[in-house]
Amino acid sequence: xxxxxxxxxxxxxxxxxxxxxxxxxxxxxxxxxxxxxxxxxxxxxxxxxxxxxxxxxxxxxxxxxxxxxxxxxxxxxxxxxxxxxxxxxxxxxxxxxxxxxxxxxxxxxxxxxxxxxxxxxxxxxxxxxxxxxxxxxxxxxxxxxxxxxxxxxxxxxxxxxxxxxxxxxxxxxxxxxxxxxxxxxxxxxxxxxxxxxxxxxxxxxxxxxxxxxxxxxxxxxxxxxxxxxxxxxxxxxxxxxxxxxxxxxxxxxxxxxxxxxxxxxxxxxxxxxxxxxxxxxxxxxxxxxxxxxxxxxxxxxxxxxxxxxxxxxxxxxxxxxxxxxxxxxxxxxxxxxxxxxxxxxxxxxxxxxxxxxxxxxxxxxxxxxxxxxxxxxxxx
Numbered sequence: 001x002x003x004x005x006x007x008x009x010x011x012x013x014x015x016x017x018x019x020x021x022x023x024x025x026x027x028x029x030x031x032x033x034x035x036x037x038x039x040x041x042x043x044x045x046x047x048x049x050x051x052x053x054x055x056x057x058x059x060x061x062x063x064x065x066x067x068x069x070x071x072x073x074x075x076x077x078x079x080x081x082x083x084x085x086x087x088x089x090x091x092x093x094x095x096x097x098x099x100x101x102x103x104x105x106x107x108x109x110x111x112x113x114x115x116x117x118x119x120x121x122x123x124x125x126x127x128x129x130x131x132x133x134x135x136x137x138x139x140x141x142x143x144x145x146x147x148x149x150x151x152x153x154x155x156x157x158x159x160x161x162x163x164x165x166x167x168x169x170x171x172x173x174x175x176x177x178x179x180x181x182x183x184x185x186x187x188x189x190x191x192x193x194x195x196x197x198x199x200x201x202x203x204x205x206x207x208x209x210x211x212x213x214x215x216x217x218x219x220x221x222x223x224x225x226x227x228x229x230x231x232x233x234x235x236x237x238x239x240x241x242x243x244x245x246x247x248x249x250x251x252x253x254x255x256x257x258x259x260x261x262x263x264x265x266x267x268x269x270x271x272x273x274x275x276x277x278x279x280x281x282x283x284x285x286x287x288x289x290x291x292x293x294x295x296x297x298x299x300x301x302x303x304x305x306x307x308x309x310x311x312x313x314x315x316x317x318x319x320x321x322x323x324x325x326x327x328x329x330x331x332x333x334x335x336x337x338x339x340x341x342x343x344x345x346x347x348x349x350x351x352x353x354x355x356x357x358x359x360x361x362x363x364x365x366x367x368x369x370x371x372x373x374x375x376x377x378x379x380x
Contacts, residue, residue, distance in 0.1 A: 030064050035101030035227050036119040037297040039065075042112030067099055070161055072127040077135040078150065085327045088151040088184065092136065092193065094168040096127035098156040100188065102215075103298040104255050107155045118290040121185040123228075126162060129346040133171035138181055141370035144247045147363040150176070153186035157357045162229060163191060173198045180207065180365030188213040188237035190230045196242065200245040211246040211281070212239050214268050216261045223260075224302055236275045243276035248359035249280045250279035256341055257285045258313035259306050265341070273352040280354045283344050284333040285314065287323040313337055 031037070061186055079091050086146050097111060101123040108118035116125055128133075139145065152158050160171040176183050185192065185208070193197070202208040212235045216222050219231050227243065230238075242249045251272035256262050269280055287295055299307045311322070317333030318324040324334070332338060349355050 003137055022250065031120060031263050032064060033101075033227050034065060034123050035103040035225070035298070036108075036123060036294050037301050038294070039117045039120040040290070040293070040356065042115065042117055042229070043109075044136060045114055045115065046184065047166070058250055063070060065120050067124050067162075068339050069126045069166075071127055072096060072129045074129055074131070074135070075130045076139065077129065078139050085329060086154075088149055088154070091151040091154050092132065092158075092172065092173065093127050093154070093155045094132050094158050095156050095160060096129075096148070097125060099123055099160050099162060100128060100157055100226055101219055102188075102226045102229065103295055104225065104257065104285055104291070105156075105335060106288055106291060108291050108294065109116045110155070112290065118160070119294055124255050126160075128162065128166050128168060130166060130168060132168050136368050137174055137175050137179075140175075140181060141368040144310050145368070147181055147366040149182040149184050149361050151184050152349065157187050157189060157229075159187045159189035159191040161191075163189075170195050170198070174201070175369060177202050179369045180205065180363075180367055182207045182361035182363060184211070186213065186359070188229050188235060190216075190234040193241055196245055196247075196260075199242070199247050203245065203247040206360075208357045209250070209361060211250040211252050213252040213254050214272065215254065216264055217267055218264075221261065223374070226349065236271055239272060239277055240275040247360045249277045250281060250359075251266070251277045252281050252283070254283040255285040256282055257310070258337065259310045260303065261357065262341060265344050269345075269348045269352055269354065273354060278354065278356075278379055279358065280345075282341070283331050284317060284338060284341065286330060288325065292322050 077092055079093065081091070096114070098105065098107065105122070108122045111118045111122040111125075114127075118123070125194060140147065149161060152169070152172070158172075161219055173183070173195055175181075183202070187210070190304070192212075199208055199210065212237050214232055217232050219233070221228070222232050239249050240250065251268065253265055253268050256265065265282070272280060282326050285295075296311075299310055303310070315323060316335050317338040319329075319334060332342060
């Protein structure tokens with residue numbers, strides 16, 4: 001009889017509750033169409049579970065990872081931050097987890113807070129916030145609320161595949177449009193074109209800007225890095241159509257992975273400029289917490305000959321470490337190699353006329369959507 005797993009428990013750990021599916025190495029058929037190679041326990045779990053086969057090959061009989069969606073009954077939707085190296089102080093995440101399955105996603109460790117794995121669980125066990133539009137309407141109607149641009153898509157993608165079914169992002173945009181509230185959107189999905197009617201109207205009032213992430217122009221590499229995200233060609237086409245609708249657009253060359261896609265910086269910027277973007281940005285690969293080991297597994301599975309070289313270059317840009325979380329360095333890195341990437345990016349942008357002007361959104365149109373409700377609440 002096969003023994004599908006082993007459980008390692010710290011001597012001081014309390015008796016755990018059942019945790020569901022077993023993490024560990026996952027055979028190809030089970031993880032087809034996924035980014036992560038494994039499903040190791042999150043860092044807060046008292047158990048570390050490793051799936052293995054004792055010779056009966058029973059692991060191959062397990063079903064593939066299927067996408068499940070659970071309602072997240074959050075009571076607040078606007079998240080605040082005080083990070084000095086990012087340009088926004090508030091954001092919205094309509095979903096937790098992301099089916100795009102990008103192996104490099106720095107949001108993966110957030111699934112550990114839910115008792116789930118940042119590996120395959122992050123891509124397959126998703127959470128939707130169906131009440132997000134109503135919560136947003138209430139929060140921006142609160143007395144004393146001061147409007148500033150809300151960022152959406154800074155953690156998980158608001159236009160991941162399940163958005164077709166739930167339409168949470170579209171309903172959020174409807175609230176923001178009615179309120180005259182500015183928003184900045186980051187995505188790697190051409191599904192954003194579904195909402196071009198709203199985005200076009202908001203752009204006329206200087207209320208929206210959109211950035212699409214393009215990691216590579218090679219569809220084969222994109223499928224390996226971002227297995228369920230739209231192809232690079234579709235993202236570039238989305239940028240073109242957004243620009244035609246006069247929605248301010250930019251391209252994010254992110255993340256730049258040394259010895260994997262760093263040779264494409266100039267070609268990505270060329271293609272984006274041809275699609276009509278006016279600005280561009282970049283981010284160096286980040287490997288916080290569990291992302292490091294997941295990325296290492298991915299490298300060994302897909303580019304075993306480059307594994308040592310990639311990590312050597314990463315450490316050169318991170319002060320000898322796999323990751324440096326210091327503000328000001330976490331996005332761009334440091335050292336000669338990071339400097340070279342920055343100069344290449346700047347020179348290409350200057351040549352193409354990108355970043356000559358910055359799109360600035362306005363709050364002059366803002367009106368609390370529940371003005372009457374705020375007054376009446378005094379008598380309830």
